[in-house]
Amino acid sequence: MGNQVYFQFKPYYRKKSGEKAYLGDFIELTAEEELRKRIEQIPVFPFGISNPVRLTSVQVIGLINQQVSNISIVPIGESSALYEPVQQQKENPILIFIRAAFSVLLLFFGSALAIMYFHSDVNMIKAHQMIYYLISGKKVSKPLLFSISYSLGIGVGIFMFFEVYSKMKNKANPGPLELEMHQSEKELRDYLRDQEGKKQP
């Protein structure tokens, strides 16, 4: 048996639809320079991909064996991966603006309404009167000073929770929201990959 070649799937596909796809676009591998170049140049989709495609380790091993014999190929990591072409269409800036404006309006008034609901649901004004009585000994029906500083505090609390300040300092630093979005994207990719796998006999 010749030398061993280890390979694993790349996490993302970087070519647009219609561009010719080689094996090197999908996998990384360890081999001698010459052999590696030869394997990476194996064409997989001569006309590129337009839909998401699923590759399995068995398919990759088959492709390599067609071109190069006398090596043993060892896959590492996941046994299959899903790749989609890079989206390239330019969107209309007016449309983007309208969508952004709509979501901003929706979120602004939605969160304003939600916090009011919350306050009357938990009888927040009673709690404020109680706290104000606790610290000052005065029974006031509207402890405005307390309520206003409390309202500003809500903003500060959300600001701190989403770590917006660390985002301002360092753009690359992922906040909890980015992690959450990455998680949901990953779940979507896994789902699509497994569904694609069910279709193939």
Added chain:
Amino acid sequence: MTTLLLTVLIGFAGGLAIGASITAFFVVLGVTTRIIQWSNKKEYLLLYQISIVLGALLSCLSYFYDLTVKYLDFLTIPLGLIFGIFIGTIVAALTETLDIISIAVNKIGMKKWLYVIVMTIIFGKIAGSLLFFLIPGFF
């Protein structure tokens, strides 16, 4: 005597259930973990736990017994801010746990605008809260 025993028992049981559930609520939402992370001192975990318990006890006392310490008016603004920050973290944790923002942003395809959206939510919350307390007739 039976009445007394029964009252104590029922009261204690109710308190146990409420205390456990409210703590579980904070812990599951990740509010306490996040706040402890900000302090960067995990060694004082016991202190944090004790402070949670004491806070709950103090609020019970003032809720049921008309307790007041008087003449601490200067604490109004800082105390209000602290209460607000805590409620703000709970609100943010709720939105995060329910995946509202991430799903919305993914669906509309506006990843770049993520922090615009967060800022909008922040201002919306402040505006809603101020409206609630300032405009008469809301409560």
